[in-house]
Amino acid sequence: MLFSSARFRPWLTLLTVVLVYIPVAIDATVLHVATPTLSTTLGASSNTLLWIIDIYSLIMAGMVLPMGALGDKIGFKRLLLTGSALFGIASLAAALAPNAGWLIAARGLLAVGAAMIVPATLAAIRTTFADARQRNIALGIWAAVGSGGAAFGPLIGGFLLAHFYWGAVFLVNVPLILAVMALTAIVVPTQQGRPQQRINLHHALTLVVAILLLIYSLKTLMKGTLAPWVALLIMLAGALLLQHFIRTQRQQAQPMIDIRLFSQRVIFCGVMMAMVAMITLVGFELMMAQELQFVHGLTPLAAGAFMLPVMLSSGISGPVAGVLVSRWGLRQVAAGGMLLSGLSFLGLSFTDFATQQRQAWILMAILGFSVASALLASTAAIMAAAPKEKASAAGAIETMAYELGAGLGIALFGLLLSRSFTGAITLPGSLSAAQAHQASSSIGEAMQLASQLSPSLGQQVAQAARSAFTLSHSLALGTASVLLMLLAVGIWFALAGTDARRHA
Numbered sequence: 176m177l178f179s180s181a182r183f184r185p186w187l188t189l190l191t192v193v194l195v196y197i198p199v200a201i202d203a204t205v206l207h208v209a210t211p212t213l214s215t216t217l218g219a220s221s222n223t224l225l226w227i228i229d230i231y232s233l234i235m236a237g238m239v240l241p242m243g244a245l246g247d248k249i250g251f252k253r254l255l256l257t258g259s260a261l262f263g264i265a266s267l268a269a270a271l272a273p274n275a276g277w278l279i280a281a282r283g284l285l286a287v288g289a290a291m292i293v294p295a296t297l298a299a300i301r302t303t304f305a306d307a308r309q310r311n312i313a314l315g316i317w318a319a320v321g322s323g324g325a326a327f328g329p330l331i332g333g334f335l336l337a338h339f340y341w342g343a344v345f346l347v348n349v350p351l352i353l354a355v356m357a358l359t360a361i362v363v364p365t366q367q368g369r370p371q372q373r374i375n376l377h378h379a380l381t382l383v384v385a386i387l388l389l390i391y392s393l394k395t396l397m398k399g400t401l402a403p404w405v406a407l408l409i410m411l412a413g414a415l416l417l418q419h420f421i422r423t424q425r426q427q428a429q430p431m432i433d434i435r436l437f438s439q440r441v442i443f444c445g446v447m448m449a450m451v452a453m454i455t456l457v458g459f460e461l462m463m464a465q466e467l468q469f470v471h472g473l474t475p476l477a478a479g480a481f482m483l484p485v486m487l488s489s490g491i492s493g494p495v496a497g498v499l500v501s502r503w504g505l506r507q508v509a510a511g512g513m514l515l516s517g518l519s520f521l522g523l524s525f526t527d528f529a530t531q532q533r534q535a536w537i538l539m540a541i542l543g544f545s546v547a548s549a550l551l552a553s554t555a556a557i558m559a560a561a562p563k564e565k566a567s568a569a570g571a572i573e574t575m576a577y578e579l580g581a582g583l584g585i586a587l588f589g590l591l592l593s594r595s596f597t598g599a600i601t602l603p604g605s606l607s608a609a610q611a612h613q614a615s616s617s618i619g620e621a622m623q624l625a626s627q628l629s630p631s632l633g634q635q636v637a638q639a640a641r642s643a644f645t646l647s648h649s650l651a652l653g654t655a656s657v658l659l660m661l662l663a664v665g666i667w668f669a670l671a672g673t674d675a676r677r678h679a
Contacts, residue, residue, distance in 0.1 A: 185303045187362045189313050192296035193320050195259055195355040198266070198348040199289040200324025203232055203581050204457060205332040205344045207464040208475035212341050217275045225394060225585065228461070230279055232581035233390055234286035235293075237383030239575045241376055242287075243294040251298040252363050256356060258291025263352035270342035281345075286578075297554075297573060299363060311501050311555055318551040319492065321577065327486045329464055330479030337476040381420045386579070388413030393586045441505070441557075444669050446576040448509055448553035451662055452546045453580030455516055455655055458588030459542070460485070466648055469618045470641045471529055481528075484536045488543035496548040500555050506670035509552040510663045515545035517659030524652035550577075588651055593617060595647035603635045618644045 206213070206228050213224060246254040265288055269281035300317060304310035335343045392410035396403065424434045460482065467478035500508050519542040526535045557573045597615045606614065614621040614636055621640035625633040 184362070184364070185309070185313075188299055188303050188364070189316065191355060191358045191362050192255070192299050193316060194351065194358070195255065195292055196296050196317065196320050197324055198351060199262070199292050200321045201328045201331055202285060202289070202345075202348070203324075203578075204328030204460055206328075207461050208329045208333045208468070208478050209336055209341055209344065212336055212475070213275075213278075216341060217272075217278065223275050223279075225589065226279055227275060227282060229390070229582045229585040231282045231286045231289070232457075232578040232585075233386055234283045234383060235290045236575050236579035236582060237386050238287050238290035238379060239294055239578065240382060240572075241379035242290040243572070245291070246294050246298055250365060251295040251302070252359065252365050254291050255295040255299070255359055255363065258288045258295060259352050259356050259359065260288075262288030262292060263349050263356075264288075266345045266348035266352070270345040272342070285345075293577075294573075303364070308501055312498070314554050315496055315498070315551050318496070318547060318554050319489070321550060329460055329482055330476075330486060333474070333476035333479030337474065378420060378423060381416055381423075385413045385416035385420060386582075388416065390582060390586050393590060396590070440669060442572070444509065444666055445553040445555075445557040446572060447662070448513065448549050448666065449557075449573060449576035450580035450583070451513070451659065452516070452549040452553065453577050454584040454587060455520070455542075455659065456485075456489075456546050456584070457581045458584035458655070459520075459652075461585055462588055462592060462648060462651060465618060466528065466644060469622055470644055481532075482539065484540040485543040488540040489547040492544040492547040492551075496551040499548070500552060505552055505555060506667065508548055509670060510667040512545045512549035512552060513659055513663035513666055515541055516549065517656045517663060519545065520652045520656035520659060524649045524656060588655075591651040591654060592644075592647050595650045596643050599646040600639050600643035602639055603632060605632065606636070614640065 213227060242254065242258070262285060265281050265284035269278055269285060272278035272281055296317065300310065300313045304313050332344050335341075335347070388409055392406045392413060395406040395409070421434060463482055464475075464478055467473045467481055468475065473481065496508060496512075519538045522538040523535065523542070526538060528535050553576070554573055593616070596618065600615050600621070602611050602614055610624060614624050618640045621636060625637040625640070627633070628636060
């Protein structure tokens with residue numbers, strides 16, 4: 176044989192963890208283009224639709240911490256098998272959901288399984304690849320699957336909706352999970368666990384509740400469904416619970432996660448980059464899915480295809496960025512990725528997607544490449560700076576940043592779009608107060624109202640909604656652009672003096 180099995184085994188392990196990571200990454204965004212279908216089929220309101228979309232990311236953001244600790248306790252192979260089984264069962268439950276409440280619950284269970292899978296995959300890479308250069312290439316492939324899977328989610332969702340019923344977006348997970356579990360049992364090496372590692376589930380539940388309260392308060396402020404003072408009280412309760420979680424972890428002799436890891440400059444910068452990269456990627460995709468369908472009249476499949484440059488560039492950039500981190504350094508790749516993301520957003524904010532398609536595709540390709548590069552840089556920073564014996568916990572920190580960024584991306588972009596849309600829309604004076612309130616809430620509700628009015632009045636409402644959404648889209652992208660460029664400057668100075676090869 177040209178290569179020994181010992182040389183093949185790390186790459187077979189990588190293949191296995193990548194295969195199981197694919198549906199986990201795709202499920203974060205696969206429903207973005209399906210919101211009109213879910214609204215009609217399940218009778219879900221706009222607020223319910225938001226929970227269907229981002230409950231996955233929010234639950235996962237809270238549960239990766241105890242799951243990372245559980246991986247350290249029982250070994251990443253057992254964690255990977257358990258998480259895969261749970262993910263497969265939840266996928267089947269989601270595919271058969273008869274109503275929105277069932278689907279939200281199934282998506283929450285999917286998140287728990289995913290929270291087991293992701294830190295296990297990172298721990299497998301960190302443990303299997305001892306050589307820094309090979310590890311960066313492996314992490315580059317892993318990051319490409321994460322960002323590329325999230326990017327390809329709308330296209331895959333659009334394709335499945337065009338040919339099958341909506342539950343197929345979950346049903347396709349089941350055979351893949353079964354195959355990966357068999358491959359995991361054969362290929363992935365068994366890891367020696369740390370039985371002394373404590374698992375504090377009530378601490379994890381505190382974190383999950385804190386995150387959900389904070390996001391719920393943001394959404395209620397965005398929608399205006401509660402009095403502002405009530406929403407602020409809910410936000411305060413979430414912030415106090417989060418503070419309690421952090422204080423409790425610092426006081427524990429064996430904490431669920433070592434909060435002191437966040438005090439390391441490289442790890443902190445990695446967490447910030449991962450969160451911001453996912454906020455921009457997921458928020459942009461959700462916004463584009465709405466604009467392409469509601470404003471430009473594209474089908475879900477056509478909308479997903481329009482965003483193909485983001486998907487392709489993010490898919491190929493991970494391995495390239497892994498080489499760049501080893502050659503140029505973490506600081507250059509991290510700050511450069513953030514800067515390019517900001518510049519691409521700035522260009523997209525001035526782009527007309529109907530008449531400047533080529534320009535839009537070029538800018539989206541730059542966005543996909545730069546976001547995936549930032550994700551790789553954040554992964555390399557966190558995984559290399561953490562001690563090897565805390566690989567699963569470090570992977571949990573990384574995944575928490577990813578998924579919290581995904582959930583925040585939906586909430587924050589939704590907040591920007593909602594506020595700017597309400598302020599920009601100019602409605603016909605013949606609408607009643609209730610109709611005007613509905614039409615100014617969101618473009619989806621405006622289009623629902625337009626379909627119920629007379630043809631002439633409905634056309635006026637629809638055109639007003641399209642114009643307002645185009646303006647709010649430009650404002651959201653411009654705001655994100657400024658924040659990304661400021662972060663690029665902050666990352667550049669924060670990582671000054673770091674040895675890129677030592678932290679890569």
